[in-house]
Amino acid sequence: MNPASIPGAKPPKEGCGLPVRKSKRSRWRTVVLIAVHVAILAHVAHWYVTGHSLAPLEPSEAQQTIAYGVVNAGFVLLILLILSTLILGRFFCGWACHVVAYQDLCAWLLGKLGIRPRPVRSRLLVFVPFVAAAYVFLKPAVARILDGHAFPGWTLELGTEELWKTFPGPWIATLTLLVDGALIVYLLGAKGFCTYGCPYGALFGVSDRFARGRIRVTDACEGCGHCTATCTSNVDVRREVALYGMVVDPGCMKCTDCVSVCPKNALYFGFGPGPAQDPEKKRKNRRQYDFTMAEEIAMAAVFVAALLAFTRLYDLVPFLLAVGLALIAALAAVAGWRLLSSKALAFQHHTLKDAGKLKGAGFAAAALVPAFLALTLHSGFVRYNAWRGERFFHAVREHPLHSSERRATVDRSLAYMRRVERWGLLDSVPMRQMLGSLWIEADRNDLAEPHLRRAIELDAGNDMARLRLAEVLIVGERFEEAVDLLAEILERDPLNSTASHRLGVLILQRPDLDDAVLLYVDYLIRTGDLENAENALDMVLQRNPTSAGALERMETIRAAREQ
Numbered sequence: 001m002n003p004a005s006i007p008g009a010k011p012p013k014e015g016c017g018l019p020v021r022k023s024k025r026s027r028w029r030t031v032v033l034i035a036v037h038v039a040i041l042a043h044v045a046h047w048y049v050t051g052h053s054l055a056p057l058e059p060s061e062a063q064q065t066i067a068y069g070v071v072n073a074g075f076v077l078l079i080l081l082i083l084s085t086l087i088l089g090r091f092f093c094g095w096a097c098h099v100v101a102y103q104d105l106c107a108w109l110l111g112k113l114g115i116r117p118r119p120v121r122s123r124l125l126v127f128v129p130f131v132a133a134a135y136v137f138l139k140p141a142v143a144r145i146l147d148g149h150a151f152p153g154w155t156l157e158l159g160t161e162e163l164w165k166t167f168p169g170p171w172i173a174t175l176t177l178l179v180d181g182a183l184i185v186y187l188l189g190a191k192g193f194c195t196y197g198c199p200y201g202a203l204f205g206v207s208d209r210f211a212r213g214r215i216r217v218t219d220a221c222e223g224c225g226h227c228t229a230t231c232t233s234n235v236d237v238r239r240e241v242a243l244y245g246m247v248v249d250p251g252c253m254k255c256t257d258c259v260s261v262c263p264k265n266a267l268y269f270g271f272g273p274g275p276a277q278d279p280e281k282k283r284k285n286r287r288q289y290d291f292t293m294a295e296e297i298a299m300a301a302v303f304v305a306a307l308l309a310f311t312r313l314y315d316l317v318p319f320l321l322a323v324g325l326a327l328i329a330a331l332a333a334v335a336g337w338r339l340l341s342s343k344a345l346a347f348q349h350h351t352l353k354d355a356g357k358l359k360g361a362g363f364a365a366a367a368l369v370p371a372f373l374a375l376t377l378h379s380g381f382v383r384y385n386a387w388r389g390e391r392f393f394h395a396v397r398e399h400p401l402h403s404s405e406r407r408a409t410v411d412r413s414l415a416y417m418r419r420v421e422r423w424g425l426l427d428s429v430p431m432r433q434m435l436g437s438l439w440i441e442a443d444r445n446d447l448a449e450p451h452l453r454r455a456i457e458l459d460a461g462n463d464m465a466r467l468r469l470a471e472v473l474i475v476g477e478r479f480e481e482a483v484d485l486l487a488e489i490l491e492r493d494p495l496n497s498t499a500s501h502r503l504g505v506l507i508l509q510r511p512d513l514d515d516a517v518l519l520y521v522d523y524l525i526r527t528g529d530l531e532n533a534e535n536a537l538d539m540v541l542q543r544n545p546t547s548a549g550a551l552e553r554m555e556t557i558r559a560a561r562e563q
Contacts, residue, residue, distance in 0.1 A: 020226045023257035029094065033101040040098065047163040055160040056167070059200050060136050067140035069154040076158070078203075085207035089214060093194065093204055094233070094253030100194065102181040107190045107232060109182075117348050119189030119234035121289045124296045125330065126195065128303065129202035132323055136199045168318050179324040186348065187331055190232040195251060197323045205250035212271045214248070215258060217241035221266035227258035241267070244275040295334050303330040309380035314426045329376045336369040382424050386431065389416030393434055396441060410441045429459045436468055445472045463489045463496065470502050479506055483516045490519060494526050507536075514540050518549045530557050 047053035054073050055061065059081070061074025081092050093100055110117065144151075168176065184192040194201050215237070227237035233251050237258045240247045247258075259267045291299065306329035310322035317325075338345050339362065345353040352362035392413035399406035417435050424431070432455040439448035449472050455465035466485045473482035483506065489499040500523040506516050517536050524533035534557055540550040 018224075018226075018263050020229045021261050021263070023230055023260040025256045025260040029104075029255055032095050033098070033104075036096050036098060037101070044163065047160075052159055052161050053163060055158055056163060058166075061166065063137050063140045066137055067144050069152050071154060071156045071158075072160075073158050078200075081200075082203060082207050085204045086210055087213060089208045089211040089254045090201075090204050090250070090252065091213075091254045093201065094255035097200075099180065099198065100191065100253070102177050103185050103191050103193060104232065106182040106185045110186060115186070115349065117186050117189045117192075119195075120187070120192070120331070121234075122196070122291060122296060122299065123289050123293070124300045125303065125327065128196050128323065128327070129198050129205070132197060132199035132319070133202040135319060168316075168321075172316055172318065172321065176318065176321040176324070179321055179328070183328060184324055187328060189234055191234060191251075191253070192327075193324065194253070195234060196327055197320070199320075208250040208252070209248075212273070213254070213269065214246045214272075214274075215241075215252060215254070215256070216246045216268055216270045216272065218266045218268070220264040221262075222264060224263065226261050226263060227267060230257050230261045232257065237267075246272075246275065248275055291334060295337075298337075299330040299334055302333040303327065305380060306330065306376050309376055309383050311383075313379050313383050314424060314428045315430045316426065316428065325376075329373065332369045332372050335365065336373065339365060339369065378423070378425075382420055385416045385419040385423075389413050389420060389434065392416065393438065396438075407442075410438055414438050414442065427454070427458060429455050429462060429465075432458065433462070433465050433468070436465065440468065440472065445475055448472055461492070463493065463499075467498055467502060470499075474502065474506050474509070477509075479510050479513055479516070482506055483513065483519065486516075487519055490523065494523070499523075511539065512543065514544065514547065514549070518553065521550075521553050525553065525556060525560070530560060533557060 043053060043057070056072075056074055057077050058074045059078040061072050062078045064070040064072055065075035084092065107117070167173070180193045180197065184197070188196060221241060223238055223242060225238045227241075228235070228239070231237050233253045233255070235247060235249045235252050237247055237252075240249055254269065256269055259269060289296075303326045306326035307322055310317050310325045311319055313322070335347065339352060339358075342353060343356045345351075345362070347361075347365070350361040351359050352365050353359065358366060390413075392409050396406060396409050396413065399409060414435075417431060417438065420431055421435065432451045436448045436451035436455065439445070439451065449469065452465045452469040452472065456462050456469070459465070466489050470482045470485045473479070473485070482502070486499045486503055486506075489496050493499070500520060503516055503520040503523070507513065507520060510516065517540050521533045521536050524530070524536070533553070537550045537554055537557075540547055541554075544550070
């Protein structure tokens with residue numbers, strides 16, 4: 001292995017005197033994957049039209065089952081997929097996973113540009129999917145236990161009215177696909193995210209080890225290597241079948257492209273016992289890697305640091321996007337070091353450095369690698385301050401009102417959050433809302449107001465920011481503005497008790513504000529408190545006997561009592 005080459009592996013040469021033919025199975029897989037996306041669109045359309053549909057068929061939803069006992073459609077799907085993998089192997093990954101479809105599409109597009117990324121082979125990064133699986137499936141349950149909450153028991157909720165509740169918005173979803181699809185495929189090889197990032201792949205990979213269904217070989221095999229050349233799962237099929245008579249690598253997604261291209265028809269998918277010897281031990285003794293152990297340890301350390309830096313950054317970056325960005329940071333760190341220390345360096349068909357001199361691609365790498373690592377460091381700085389600020393913010397209520405400890409906690413939280421505001425590259429609703437609440441605690445409503453207004457500007461449906469802003473306006477005796485805000489909240493959520501309480505406080509100070517009283521009466525009528533509603537209307541009618549709004553509501557109360 002050439003330590004300066006990332007990666008050093010090369011595809012096998014053509015054998016049997018024949019060129020590698022195109023797989024016929026890939027066409028069928030394309031049809032199936034298109035059908036999967038049509039089904040996804042139909043699911044979304046059904047929810048959009050009816051307002052209620054089957055809960056997301058997303059394995060990550062199983063975290064709600066593990067943590068809170070909510071048996072949802074995602075959990076049911078995950079169990080069925082694990083059971084099927086125990087029999088068939090990783091068929092789902094190869095034939096029905098939408099993320100695999102995006103990676104295959106990116107690999108196909110790169111191929112059209114004459115780029116065929118080679119797989120990067122790492123000893124330690126292969127454990128990332130297991131870390132990701134623990135985070136996705138176990139973290140909520142661990143958090144519940146640490147908070148001292150008992151397991152609530154089992155409930156069945158296969159339907160939902162909030163299909164997109166746990167999914168990112170369109171821009172973040174698109175960025176996730178670009179990073180975990182296009183960039184990871186180009187940098188780490190076809191299905192690079194499956195190998196080094198997918199939490200579901202960790203579960204299916206373990207299950208695949210017990211599967212009886214495998215790609216198997218007959219005596220007709222001549223070891224030409226066409227199977228390995230066509231495999232997009234980065235499996236050395238030729239070596240596997242030569243050693244074990246079957247493919248035992250859990251990375252095999254049973255796409256059967258290798259079966260389709262075999263010129264001797266020597267490969268087939270079939271059922272039977274696994275290999276008699278320990279394949280994992282033999283594989284570890286023979287497999288070559290693209291990095292030294294010192295580089296592997298450095299990559300692992302950079303990955304962990306970058307994952308902490310990117311996860312929930314600006315309250316926008318979801319975990320799987322953070323995993324992809326952290327993988328890129330880990331690879332960039334080693335690439336940057338080799339760019340400095342090596343006289344010759346090649347990467348994915350590009351010569352970056354030769355005879356100690358940078359080439360065109362090398363100059364690009366010399367600019368991009370430090371820039372991305374600088375972005376990672378900056379993100380870590382912002383995320384650390386946000387994390388510390390959040391911790392102190394949540395600790396504020398642990399101290400008595402007007403105590404020195406409470407004020408000191410507010411000041412510490414403000415110091416961290418103001419750094420996030422100053423140095424952050426993106427605005428965020430939670431940061432603005434937190435700053436607004438902290439300035440209220442510090443008795444600086446004048447500084448709180450712009451932050452709360454900005455939070456509402458960023459998220460028009462943010463009722464919590466409206467409630468805090470209404471509180472500021474009431475203290476500042478800007479009652480008409482406060483009424484307008486509370487009216488917006490109650491229009492969306494007519495039974496919002498906090499908004500009604502704010503109205504009650506406002507009315508105590510300004511009982512002559514008929515608009516506020518009528519709004520409060522509407523809430524009382526909805527909650528069935530007809531007596532207090534009638535008393536409030538009497539006050540309005542005493543001031544204005546011809547008030548159309550008050551008279552109309554009196555009729556509503558009379559009709560309700562007659563029923």
